[in-house]
Amino acid sequence: TDILCVVGARPNFMKIAPVMAALAGAGIRAKLVHTGQHYDAAMNGRFFTDLGIPHPDINLEVGSASHALQTAEIMRRFEPVLEQEQPAAILVVGDVNSTIACALVAAKRGVAVIHVEAGLRSHDRSMPEEINRVLTDQISDLLFITEKDAHKNLAREGIAAARVHFVGNVMIDTLHHNLPRAVPVAMTLGEVLPEGYGVLTLHRPSNVDDADILGNLLETVAMIAADLPIVFPLHPRTRASIDRLGLAAWLDRPGIKVLPPQGYLEMLGLMKDARIVLTDSGGIQEETTALGVPCLTLRHNTERPITVDEGTNTIVGTERKRILGAVEELLNGGGKAGRIPEFWDGRAAVRIAAILLHWLDARNHAVA
Ligand code: UD1
Incomplete structure (x- = not known):
């Protein structure tokens, strides 16, 4: 194996799909390890089918x-796989626990680490993903960034510029590739919403684990839903929190349409035709920018500032007045048009594969 790719x-x-395809296209021998961090059919299985990701070689x-x-468990189980496969490098994406766990195992064994979607910083260390991002980048040999300014974050942390490559956004590769296959909204909802609709997603621990914060958000959404139907695919963490905190009544309000976690093609269909998207997700801030759909981010910061500076994203926090004000402005035709960031053009994974081919060549020469 040349490169052992990791997802969890x-x-x-959605980030690994175009990378696996581009590696294969470049003749690089890659295998796929799934840590099993997510395992539900709704959170896991259907994405492999929908996105045509090869079946993981190892789970x-x-x-x-x-x-x-x-x-710890990911590390414990990943080490023997690394031993067995002896890859030239491992490739990790994003900022989840699987990303740092496998990167750390590889770095300690002297195996090169490639990080796709490096250099993003919220500068908020209370966010588990921020810890994962900072640490993974520190131990990566090759860092692929999605927005140009991310190199400043890495330079500040002492990471050599020669390791950093600006290639664009592989998640937007996936979006381009799959947009023609997006599932129409009416099919997902089983009804037509003639006045349009908004989409809401919530899953960050900082938003959903605390009764006051989550209760306030759900009440605010209920107020919005009185004017504009809100489609709300519920992440398992959020579903569990709502039940535990006794907040389920807020889901029963007029205009709120709760769905189970959606597949990629369903989600794409929902976002593409939405009048607004409200979210605390990282990826959705980028997808809405790529689609040109207004996004209100229910957080106090973003690690993806280009979606605000160039895209359609606005950081609105979690305070009711600010959220309602921003929604009203958008529904009255306000808000910004946004433009597509550089290299968010569907070719990021191809750029990555070209760089990796070169890197593997140089490495093989050095070894020989
Ligand atoms: C993880 C990532 C987060 C990402 C999110 C997207 C970390 C630190 N967090 O958060 O960055 O935005 O995925 O979904 O890696 N659960 C299920 N079925 C599953 C998986 C999880 O029911 O297939 C439930 C479990 O109750 C679990 C909870 O969701 O305890 C949280 O799952 P976990 O993987 O710990 O983190 P996420 O909140 O999903």
């Missing part, structure tokens, strides 16, 4: 646990 959680799957089947246990 839902936001990894570590770790499942859910506390951060420490989950990370």
Whole structure:
């Protein structure tokens, strides 16, 4: 094996699809390891089918646990795989626990680490993903960034510029590739919403684990839904929180349409025709920018500032007045048009594969 690619959680799957295809296209021998961090059919299986990702060669089947246990278990199970496969490098994507866990195992064994979607920083260390991003980048040999300014974050942390390559956004490769196959909204909802609709997603622990914060968000959404139907695919973490905190009544309000977690093609269809998207997801901030759909991010910061500077994203926080004000402005025709960021053109994975081919060549010469 030249490169052992790693995925674990839902936001990894759409990033690995074009990378696996481009590696194969470049004649690079790649294998796919799935850590099993996400395992539900709705969070996992259907993405492989929808996106045509090769069946994982190895599944570590770790499942859910506390951060420490989950990370440790991935490390424990990944080490023998690395030993067995002896790859030239491993390739990790994004910022989930599977990303740092496998990167750390490889770095300690002297195996090169390639990080796709490097250099993003929210500068908020209370966010588990921020820890994963900072640490993974520190131990990566090759860092592929999605937005040009990310190199400044890496330079500040002492990472040599020669390791960093600006290639664009592989998740947007996936979006371009699949847009023609997006599932129409009416099919997903089983009804037509003539006045349009908004889409809501929530899953960040900082938004969904606390009763006051989540209760306030759900009440605010219920107010919006009185004017504009809100389609709300529920992440398992959020579903569990709502039940535990006794907030389920807010889902029963007029205009709120709760769905189970959606497949990629369904989600694309929902976002593409939405009047607004409200989210705390990282990926959706980028997808809405690529689609030109207004996005209100229910967080106090973003690690993806280009979606605000160039795209359609606005950071609105979690305070009710600010959210309602921003929604009203958008529905009255306000808001920004946005433009497509550089290299978000569907060819990021091809650029990555070209660089990796060169890197593998140089390495093989050095070894020989
Ligand atoms: C993880 C990532 C997060 C990403 C998100 C997308 C980390 C630190 N977090 O968060 O960056 O945005 O995925 O979904 O890696 N669960 C299921 N079925 C599953 C997986 C999870 O029911 O297939 C439930 C379990 O109750 C679990 C909870 O969701 O305890 C949280 O799962 P976990 O993988 O720990 O983190 P996410 O919140 O999904």
